[in-house]
Amino acid sequence: MNILELQGITMDYGTVKALDDVRMTVKQGEWLAIMGPSGSGKTTLLNIIGCMDKPSGGAVILDGVDLSTLSSKGLTAIRREKIGLVFQQFHLIPYLTALENVMVAQYYHSMPDEEEALAALARVGLKDRARHLPSQLSGGEQQRVCIARALINYPALILADEPTGNLDEANQNLVLEIFQTLHREGHTIVTVTHDPEVAARAERCIVLGHGRIAGEQRMCKPAPEGRPADNKEEQCQCG
């Protein structure tokens, strides 16, 4: 079953075509990586899928809802109800603790629940750091708080924009392992990355070039079985 379907998406900024007739689907429980060089339209595409931007043309069907028919308020509701966002810069609120940062997502969704937020932090290995401010956390820890925040409202789709872009190798592996666990548990994940190592952990990889889909690669070993592809030759060739 497709949870996401893009039908001929275009995005124009004046005379510049950021996206040109992008068509793709994402199945429920799939982990898709979107790759491409700088300016290829990756982030624009992620913003459209994440209801933070409206395409100039085409339709986005997310969990059976045609996003192009929705108002700004409707898109906000979809963002709140169905999407979990993970950012490259983490974007934590600096004056709130890790726990409160997670609870903020609950606050805008429904009701803050401290126990549930603590459980989400425990899931990313940060229960002990729940009462710390973002400035007291390392980059990897901040990103894990960001993931816990993305998960807290049980989103239908997790969107991650360069989730390891600001992390060292150790933290990158830690974050990717969390994503793999989430994937194994059945979460649908779309990751934008320029890092082949990250893309290699995904189930499928799409390459964007000049706003078009320039290529697609299915990984030899799908992630639901819990393993990254071992054989380098069989890994994603996108990068």
Next chain:
Amino acid sequence: MTKYSLYGKMVLYALLRRRSRMVVALLAVAIGATVLSGLVTLYYDVPRQMGREFRSYGANLLLLPDGDNQVMPEQAVQLAAGSLPQGKVIGMAPYLYDRVLINSQPIMAAGTDFAAVKKVSPYWQITGQWPAPGSGGAVVGAEVAELLRLKPGQTVTITVPGAEQEKKLPVAGIVHTGGSEEDFIFVELPLLQQWLGKPGLVSVAQVSVQAGEGELTAWMQQTAGTGGGITPRLVKQLTQSEGLVLGKLQALVYLVTLIVLLLTLICVATTMMAVVTERRKEIGLKKALGAENRSIVLEFLGEGMVLGGLGGLLGTGCGFYFAQVVSLQVFARPISFQPLIALAAFGAAVAVAGLACLIPVRMATGVEPATVLRGE
């Protein structure tokens, strides 16, 4: 942690995080509230204080005989004065005038109630002393005293035309007013009534009432045509001056308050606009997490309300202190705390701070998450 406590924490911590900016905004609100509370408290109290001050300039209402009559019954005067607003009459001094002879020189004599004169005309400056009640003493106008070379403690001999008998009165004091009173000799009213054979009659009654021109005119219209042989008349110079001064003071209070509130509004709005600009990423993040514009508006309004509330509390207190100091310095009287004015000043401070947040809040709701959260 409930939704409300998280909201409260977000509002409070957002304020605390930008202490210096918020202290400036808080001071702006506090100063606005101080001026508002102080000036309004003063303005509320000033008519009362000014009224007392004006009353020291003498009577503002005259009760005169009807038509061509030279005198009117003292009883009718009392009756008319009794119908004036309760508690606002400072005093009523009846006068009976006639010419007498002193050393064969014609001098105007006035019979009056010295105790009432003290209340109605507190500007009288007496050299010597006021006559003791029932002593039969006289107060001599400064001009008359100079003409007749009279000094307190001496005796003056008065001849009433038509009565051959001379009256000898002790001079208790000499009165200086700079006005027509200096050409008179003042004796006790019953004494002159008896000498002139006009018992129970007076020529005029001067009344000092703590009321404005409008109130007195309304009273005059009410009493007109009720009979009694009395015609009330306003001392226009005093009543109009009082109204004029109070009117100008009112305009000044309104103007200063308006300007200060406007400056407060601009200061808070500027601060909040800077805060919104600084917090664009945070706003974008909240919107990306699904916050509706309503939630963002509520958060910034909450910050504005906290600023307004704290500034309002501080300013209302300072305003009362300011008004108290001014009142003590200018009028030498304390003022009483007016809870309604304090409440209004507090409410105005909160309202101004809330209003000042409108433009910044509009800016905040216009933040596009995709733009501000773009990767670097």
